[in-house]
Amino acid sequence: MRVALLHDPRFLGHDTGPGHPERAGRLRAVVERLRSTGLWDRLEHLPFGPADREAVERVHQPAYIDRLERACAEGQRHIDCVDSAICADSASIARFATGAALAGVDAVATGMVDRAFVLARPPGHHAERGESMGFCLFNHVAIAAEHWLAEHGARRVAIVDFDVHHGNGTQHHFEDRAEVLFISTHQHPATCYPGTGHAEETGIAAGAGTTLNLPLMPGGGDGVYAEVMDEQVMPAIKKFKPDALLISAGFDAASDDPLA
Numbered sequence: 001m002r003v004a005l006l007h008d009p010r011f012l013g014h015d016t017g018p019g020h021p022e023r024a025g026r027l028r029a030v031v032e033r034l035r036s037t038g039l040w041d042r043l044e045h046l047p048f049g050p051a052d053r054e055a056v057e058r059v060h061q062p063a064y065i066d067r068l069e070r071a072c073a074e075g076q077r078h079i080d081c082v083d084s085a086i087c088a089d090s091a092s093i094a095r096f097a098t099g100a101a102l103a104g105v106d107a108v109a110t111g112m113v114d115r116a117f118v119l120a121r122p123p124g125h126h127a128e129r130g131e132s133m134g135f136c137l138f139n140h141v142a143i144a145a146e147h148w149l150a151e152h153g154a155r156r157v158a159i160v161d162f163d164v165h166h167g168n169g170t171q172h173h174f175e176d177r178a179e180v181l182f183i184s185t186h187q188h189p190a191t192c193y194p195g196t197g198h199a200e201e202t203g204i205a206a207g208a209g210t211t212l213n214l215p216l217m218p219g220g221g222d223g224v225y226a227e228v229m230d231e232q233v234m235p236a237i238k239k240f241k242p243d244a245l246l247i248s249a250g251f252d253a254a255s256d257d258p259l260a
């Protein structure tokens, strides 16, 4: 199997300040592990550039993109909430991270590789159309899904989000759309940020039935994940029959991660 890795050291330059949990060390740890296990040399390292504005605007309001760029240029330290820390380069690095996701889609959709792993930051799944939330500036996975639909002729796209937090931005962008299935496993919203992602949220209008929230109680182990993947996630994907699959791979459900 040919697997691409989309990564660039410039992702480390998104400076969130001292003590912030979303820090460059997250990516350094993954790179070190890939190198020490020898996986690094077996991956196809593909080049990419920043996403163009048209692609980002499929998900985000132009006024938000402008506001983020201005906040960075003016030297502000966060946008919309204190969680979403920024530095002067954050808007351009976020655009570059979106570009990594789009390049991953291009590589898989054209058959260049079988799978693509995007190792990028800042993260994206909390970002709403016109607002940053929870460390997230641009919603890369939503933009990637729109790109697959618009540029590669995908008719049905499934997004599985296994981050420990609910992917509110992704859900809200697609919740009224029948052609995108959004599945999220996360710690129960009554006990965890951002407080959305109840099982009762199943999609609206034309998208009714294409949102599947699977909230889990705190403290569940691998067995809980295996069960929910086997009994709920996989059957839902098979029933939907997507021709493209995207995964929001947040690793903060790991038992040693202090966030949840």
Ligand SMILES: [Zn+2]
Residues within 6 Å of the ligand: 163, 164, 165, 250, 252
């Ligand atoms: Zn998370």
